Amino acid sequence: MLLNKLLPQIIADNQLHSRWLNTLSLMENTGARKISASEDPLTVTYIILKHAAEEHRHAFYLKKQLEKTGVELPTYAAQYLLAPGTSKYYLNQLDIDVCRYLKSELNLTGSELRFAAYLLVTYAIEVRADELYPIYQSALDEAGSKVNVKSIILEEEGHLEEMLNQLHKFSPDWEKHANKAVAFETRLFEMWVEQLGAAIN
Numbered sequence: 001m002l003l004n005k006l007l008p009q010i011i012a013d014n015q016l017h018s019r020w021l022n023t024l025s026l027m028e029n030t031g032a033r034k035i036s037a038s039e040d041p042l043t044v045t046y047i048i049l050k051h052a053a054e055e056h057r058h059a060f061y062l063k064k065q066l067e068k069t070g071v072e073l074p075t076y077a078a079q080y081l082l083a084p085g086t087s088k089y090y091l092n093q094l095d096i097d098v099c100r101y102l103k104s105e106l107n108l109t110g111s112e113l114r115f116a117a118y119l120l121v122t123y124a125i126e127v128r129a130d131e132l133y134p135i136y137q138s139a140l141d142e143a144g145s146k147v148n149v150k151s152i153i154l155e156e157e158g159h160l161e162e163m164l165n166q167l168h169k170f171s172p173d174w175e176k177h178a179n180k181a182v183a184f185e186t187r188l189f190e191m192w193v194e195q196l197g198a199a200i201n
Helices: 002-012 014-038 046-069 084-106 110-143 150-170 174-200
Strands: none
Touching (some): 110 174
16 A cells, blocks of 8 residues: 555654644544534434544544644645645545435435435545554554554544444445445545655655
């Protein structure tokens, strides 16, 4: 994976590392805001509230880790991010791809579409987080960095389990739909990593 090669370069440079942390924080915050936007004001569940709160906490935690790089980045403005265009577009595009698929495949609309998209988009992102954060933590350990993401790794594992439980209830064909969401996400992730590579080399 190209990211394995990029992370040591990123971690070795405080400017790059701070922008990487800020970029991850932006993406966690985008995810939290998307979860909140998909909520039904009357039927929102404990799990959805918990998940949105934890994603917001991850965004805050990553922002806090910035202090350990000695670089201050006040906002999510483009100059404070790595691959800003792709980083901002990633989750929105995944949402669009999944919604199009659900409309054509299951004829969903309105609140049903929003909830199904929440399930599939979040599942695909949790699968990715379960891969990305341990790789990042391993690179941090290797570099002897003070930054760590162990608490995020534990919570993301719990999120994936919760999403699987919800998907089982959503549809007997949940695996087919989940695999489609993962395929959409994989394409976007690969584009994002290419852009990261271009930004630091």
